[in-house]
Amino acid sequence: MGMLSFLLVFCCFHVTFSFTDGSIANAEFEFGPKPQDMKGTVVTGGPHAIPGWEISGFIEYLKSGQKQGDMLLVVPNGAYAVRLGNGASIKQKIKVVKGMYYSITFMVARTCAQEEKLNVSVAPDWVVLPMQTLYSGNGWDAYAWSFQADYSLVDMAFHHPGKEEDPACGPIIDSIALKALYPPRPTNKNVLKNGGFEEGPYVFPNTTSGVLIPPNIVDLSDHSPLPGWIVESLKAVKYIDSDHFSVPLGKGAVELIGGKESAIAQVARTIPGKTYTLSFAVGDAGNSCEGSLSVEAYVGKESVKVPYESKGKGGFKRATLKFVAVSTRTRILFLSTFYTMRSDDFASLCGPVIDDVTLISLRKP
Ligand SMILES: *[C@@H]1O[C@H](CO)[C@@H](O)[C@H](O)[C@H]1NC(C)=O
Numbered sequence: 001m002g003m004l005s006f007l008l009v010f011c012c013f014h015v016t017f018s019f020t021d022g023s024i025a026n027a028e029f030e031f032g033p034k035p036q037d038m039k040g041t042v043v044t045g046g047p048h049a050i051p052g053w054e055i056s057g058f059i060e061y062l063k064s065g066q067k068q069g070d071m072l073l074v075v076p077n078g079a080y081a082v083r084l085g086n087g088a089s090i091k092q093k094i095k096v097v098k099g100m101y102y103s104i105t106f107m108v109a110r111t112c113a114q115e116e117k118l119n120v121s122v123a124p125d126w127v128v129l130p131m132q133t134l135y136s137g138n139g140w141d142a143y144a145w146s147f148q149a150d151y152s153l154v155d156m157a158f159h160h161p162g163k164e165e166d167p168a169c170g171p172i173i174d175s176i177a178l179k180a181l182y183p184p185r186p187t188n189k190n191v192l193k194n195g196g197f198e199e200g201p202y203v204f205p206n207t208t209s210g211v212l213i214p215p216n217i218v219d220l221s222d223h224s225p226l227p228g229w230i231v232e233s234l235k236a237v238k239y240i241d242s243d244h245f246s247v248p249l250g251k252g253a254v255e256l257i258g259g260k261e262s263a264i265a266q267v268a269r270t271i272p273g274k275t276y277t278l279s280f281a282v283g284d285a286g287n288s289c290e291g292s293l294s295v296e297a298y299v300g301k302e303s304v305k306v307p308y309e310s311k312g313k314g315g316f317k318r319a320t321l322k323f324v325a326v327s328t329r330t331r332i333l334f335l336s337t338f339y340t341m342r343s344d345d346f347a348s349l350c351g352p353v354i355d356d357v358t359l360i361s362l363r364k365p
């Protein structure tokens with residue numbers, strides 16, 4: 001179905017965009033304004049100048065290879081991207097299934113030194129993402145956010161609330177993708193949900209940046225782009241997949257890129273007095289994150305620190321933590337002890353990978 005809707009969009013974009021569940025029209029901005037609707041890079045042709053989108057405010061339509069100040073713009077997917085000036089926004093209606101959970105992944109680049117913010121919304125939900133930390137060296141980051149569809153046709157918008165003096169400041173957006181999420185359930189083999197991180201946000205096939213999952217503003221683990229887990233920190237964690245990274249088990253894993261400011265947690269149902277074993281893999285993503293890495297796991301008053309010597313080429317070891325539950329709800333939390341930078345560019349944050357997290361109760365304590 002994805003392929004079909006893609007073809008439809010290609011053949012008929014000048015007439016109308018077809019609505020297929022979760023598909024986004026002109027998602028990579030490859031269809032641009034007509035020449036008479038632009039002045040230089042600035043879109044002047046009114047709210048419908050960019051096919052598929054409704055735009056407002058100062059919007060620039062940018063081509064890969066173009067000069068941005070003293071830098072050359074490189075666009076990760078396709079050849080075009082849009083920049084949102086102060087107060088500018090782009091939006092479109094998307095068809096979704098009412099009641100379902102979706103994650104939305106988008107590529108964004110920060111342009112100026114000031115802190116930039118982006119308000120991402122799917123009515124009535126919204127989030128304002130701060131982009132003061134540059135996570136990847138090339139300036140582009142993929143972010144994921146998630147929402148539950150309240151209606152079957154919803155407004156998706158990206159709004160730059162900034163008030164910078166330079167109108168050329170403001171985030172550049174390249175591509176946007178939606179993916180339905182299927183919140184996993186605990187099984188009799190694992191009290192934790194989504195312990196292997198197999199359920200996660202959409203990952204763009206041609207990008208090697210992973211997907212940043214910003215801190216959960218509210219404690220809604222159902223609602224997370226990483227179902228079951230809460231990003232409980234100031235900084236994002238990175239979702240990585242086995243197509244682009246070394247992953248201990250299965251397809252997905254999490255890289256803790258923000259040191260102690262980058263933590264994920266899950267609250268498990270436990271039986272007080274019972275003994276449990278928490279087991280997990282600690283490794284590296286094969287992304288030149290070299291040196292002494294370390295993951296700390298916390299369960300109630302118990303904790304374990306797992307050192308991992310990384311050569312940056314992939315690999316992992318296993319660790320366990322045994323504890324007696326004292327409550328019906330037990331919080332499991334992982335964080336990285338150190339800040340680390342990749343040895344190949346010294347500008348990208350990196351860190352240890354965790355995967356295959358299981359929590360089982362022991363029959364004979
Ligand atoms: C973010 O955008 C939504 C939708 O346009 C809006 O309702 C909300 O008030 C905005 N939030 C902020 C803080 O600007």
Ligand SMILES: *[C@@H]1O[C@H](CO)[C@@H](O)[C@H](O)[C@H]1NC(C)=O
Pocket residue numbers: 077078205206
């Ligand atoms: C990925 O990159 C290849 C080679 O550059 C290109 O042919 C392909 O169309 C790209 N795919 C997407 C989804 O951008």
